[in-house]
Amino acid sequence: MSKPRVIYWFRTDLRLHDSPALKVALDLEPECLYPIWTWDPHYVYNARVGPNRWQYLLDCQNDLSSSISKLNPRSKLFLMREGPTTLLPKLFNSWKITHLVYEKDTDAYARQRDIEIAKLAHEAGVEVVTRVGRTLWDSDRLVEKNGGKATMTQKQTIAAGDKIGNIPRPIPAPKFLPDPGELNLDFESQKPDIDADLNAPHRSSSDKSYAKIAGPNGDFAIPTMEELGLTPATTPHRGGETIALKTLAAIIKDEKYTATFEKPNTAPTAFEPQATTLLSPHLHFGSLSCREFYWRVQDVVDNYKGKASQPPTSLTGQLLFREMYFAAHAKLGFSFEQTYGNPECKFIPWHLPSKIDPKSGLKTREYIVDSAQADEWLNRWKYGRTGFPWIDAVMRQLRQEGWIHHLARHAVACFLTRGGCYIDWERGLEVFEEWLIDHEPACNVGNWQWLSCTAFFTQFFRCYSPIAFPQKWDREGKFVRRYVPELVHYPAKYIYEPWKAPIADQKKAGCLVKGDGSEFEDGQLKLYPKPMFDFNERKDLCMKGMKKAYSVGLRGNDPKVIDGSWSALFSDGDHPLGRVEQKTRVDVDEKVGRDRKRRGQGTLDNVITKKE
DNA sequence: TGGTTCGTTGAAGAG
DNA sequence: CCTCTTCAACGAACC
Numbered sequence: 001m002s003k004p005r006v007i008y009w010f011r012t013d014l015r016l017h018d019s020p021a022l023k024v025a026l027d028l029e030p031e032c033l034y035p036i037w038t039w040d041p042h043y044v045y046n047a048r049v050g051p052n053r054w055q056y057l058l059d060c061q062n063d064l065s066s067s068i069s070k071l072n073p074r075s076k077l078f079l080m081r082e083g084p085t086t087l088l089p090k091l092f093n094s095w096k097i098t099h100l101v102y103e104k105d106t107d108a109y110a111r112q113r114d115i116e117i118a119k120l121a122h123e124a125g126v127e128v129v130t131r132v133g134r135t136l137w138d139s140d141r142l143v144e145k146n147g148g149k150a151t152m153t154q155k156q157t158i159a160a161g162d163k164i165g166n167i168p169r170p171i172p173a174p175k176f177l178p179d180p181g182e183l184n185l186d187f188e189s190q191k192p193d194i195d196a197d198l199n200a201p202h203r204s205s206s207d208k209s210y211a212k213i214a215g216p217n218g219d220f221a222i223p224t225m226e227e228l229g230l231t232p233a234t235t236p237h238r239g240g241e242t243i244a245l246k247t248l249a250a251i252i253k254d255e256k257y258t259a260t261f262e263k264p265n266t267a268p269t270a271f272e273p274q275a276t277t278l279l280s281p282h283l284h285f286g287s288l289s290c291r292e293f294y295w296r297v298q299d300v301v302d303n304y305k306g307k308a309s310q311p312p313t314s315l316t317g318q319l320l321f322r323e324m325y326f327a328a329h330a331k332l333g334f335s336f337e338q339t340y341g342n343p344e345c346k347f348i349p350w351h352l353p354s355k356i357d358p359k360s361g362l363k364t365r366e367y368i369v370d371s372a373q374a375d376e377w378l379n380r381w382k383y384g385r386t387g388f389p390w391i392d393a394v395m396r397q398l399r400q401e402g403w404i405h406h407l408a409r410h411a412v413a414c415f416l417t418r419g420g421c422y423i424d425w426e427r428g429l430e431v432f433e434e435w436l437i438d439h440e441p442a443c444n445v446g447n448w449q450w451l452s453c454t455a456f457f458t459q460f461f462r463c464y465s466p467i468a469f470p471q472k473w474d475r476e477g478k479f480v481r482r483y484v485p486e487l488v489h490y491p492a493k494y495i496y497e498p499w500k501a502p503i504a505d506q507k508k509a510g511c512l513v514k515g516d517g518s519e520f521e522d523g524q525l526k527l528y529p530k531p532m533f534d535f536n537e538r539k540d541l542c543m544k545g546m547k548k549a550y551s552v553g554l555r556g557n558d559p560k561v562i563d564g565s566w567s568a569l570f571s572d573g574d575h576p577l578g579r580v581e582q583k584t585r586v587d588v589d590e591k592v593g594r595d596r597k598r599r600g601q602g603t604l605d606n607v608i609t610k611k612e
Numbered sequence: 613t614g615g616t617t618c619g620t621t622g623a624a625g626a627g
Numbered sequence: 628c629c630t631c632t633t634c635a636a637c638g639a640a641c642c
Binding site: 262263264265312313406407410414419459461462463464465468469472539 | 615616
């Protein structure tokens with residue numbers, strides 16, 4: 001009998017250590033093993049991915065490829081520039097593949113894609129083998145053990161996990177890898193249909209992502225940022241399994257830090273070094289296995305002589321939040337990613353809601369500009385020009401470095417939604433999707449729902465102040481001075497509220513608080529914007545709005561939300577920026593059309609390009 | 613995994 | 628030594 005010929009399809013599992021799927025591929029004792037990556041057009045054009053995450057991904061691919069080559073110099077990560085649904089069936093045929101092996105993916109898009117791929121493989125007579133390795137427990141089994149319901153608390157998640165059983169110990173990296181087979185590409189390559197490139201704002205030159213299937217030199221090399229036409233990354237954070245394991249080892253070595261870690265007691269204002277592990281992007285790309293992380297931490301905790309911290313605030317507790325969000329996503333699918341149609345989400349009439357495709361019931365890339373004021377606030381928030389130094393510092397750190405502390409995410413998310421602008425959490429989610437190097441669909445959605453008090457968390461009266469909160473951690477304002485350098489010479493007394501500094505002090509500090517952030521200099525003096533609103537006034541209005549929305553008590557799947565008649569339940573005074581027009585879904589679509597016409601394409605980035 | 617206000621309590625210092 | 632004042636520290640109640 002002939003031996004298996006296997007494609008190992010790498011996706012979000014860019015590592016060799018603790019990979020159950022890679023192990024099962026090797027256990028097949030294949031005659032040849034092709035480690036491949038295919039460039040999914042969904043990620044290239046439909047997902048929002050800024051240069052920092054692109055670079056991080058390329059880092060992970062390069063590190064993995066060189067690790068593969070160390071085990072077998074004839075092998076590497078073979079990178080192909082074609083979408084998986086068109087490419088894989090051709091490879092099955094050309095390379096006489098018997099088995100396709102991959103790690104089970106988690107988000108709604110990837111799961112849908114994998115069902116399609118499995119069907120194509122079945123039609124080609126190729127056996128598909130998958131294993132769970134991205135989560136501590138299989139998300140579908142967590143849902144099953146949670147009574148078939150979405151996991152909405154960490155308690156439920158732990159209880160469901162206990163019913164499944166112990167978290168498996170990590171397995172070691174393989175000691176050898178089989179040769180790949182012949183790399184003939186005796187077929188026509190197919191370029192993807194592109195209706196829009198969401199990442200066009202990040203391209204400085206023409207996009208050659210799909211120019212040639214095996215790359216410009218025909219050697220299956222990992223592309224460069226230049227080949228992808230992307231502007232250079234600005235982050236100091238670099239990806240790859242080698243760095244991930246080194247970072248983990250350094251954390252574990254500090255037993256006290258590892259065993260007594262409590263998330264709420266870590267400073268969001270700390271930088272170089274930051275107060276938390278910064279392992280999240282490694283978990284996202286799979287350059288670190290979550291089980292490896294879990295057990296290396298748990299072993300330290302179990303041997304620790306003092307009092308160790310416990311979930312949810314401990315290090316392992318952070319992994320359990322991840323499990324909860326993954327399982328909720330597994331249960332709710334695409335509807336998890338939006339309020340509309342989502343039974344677990346409270347309905348709150350935010351500004352700038354997503355435009356919904358009436359056919360699918362899913363959000364589109366467009367949103368409704370029901371308030372020009374709110375649209376301006378969103379723009380100023382995104383680019384760190386709100387006039388609140390703490391908020392602006394965090395947003396600029398996010399844009400430059402692609403990573404911000406978890407509590408900093410809380411602060412800016414609260415500010416954009418229920419604690420300031422009253423803007424839809426789905427707008428904030430998109431900005432995080434674009435800029436975070438650790439962007440994980442389920443975690444991003446879950447955290448935005450949490451912070452906006454849309455789901456998971458309901459105590460909307462707990463509201464982060466952009467002044468008192470950072471002051472608790474950083475009275476001197478070192479963090480603000482780092483990321484909002486125009487304020488570097490401000491006295492600590494005014495660093496979080498520079499508009500209160502007398503003009504003489506402003507001049508002495510070399511920066512005037514003036515304007516809306518569209519200008520940066522006034523003669524010799526730098527400019528920092530005036531606060532875009534009175535925070536306390538806005539906070540009170542938002543809380544009033546939240547109280548009303550909670551008392552109306554609609555969920556995302558309520559018929560009144562679906563057909564738009566919800567607006568009859570809210571009166572003029574119930575909305576922080578005045579009345580939202582009553583619109584049925586169809587009317588809303590027309591309005592978006594008008595807005596797009598009026599504002600060019602109507603996207604946020606066009607508005608910003610004009611300003612810059 | 614909040615902020616603010618207001619009341620209580622007790623330490624510390626002035627006289 | 629007593630009395631009065633101040634204020635930090637804490638906790639409850641409310642948003």
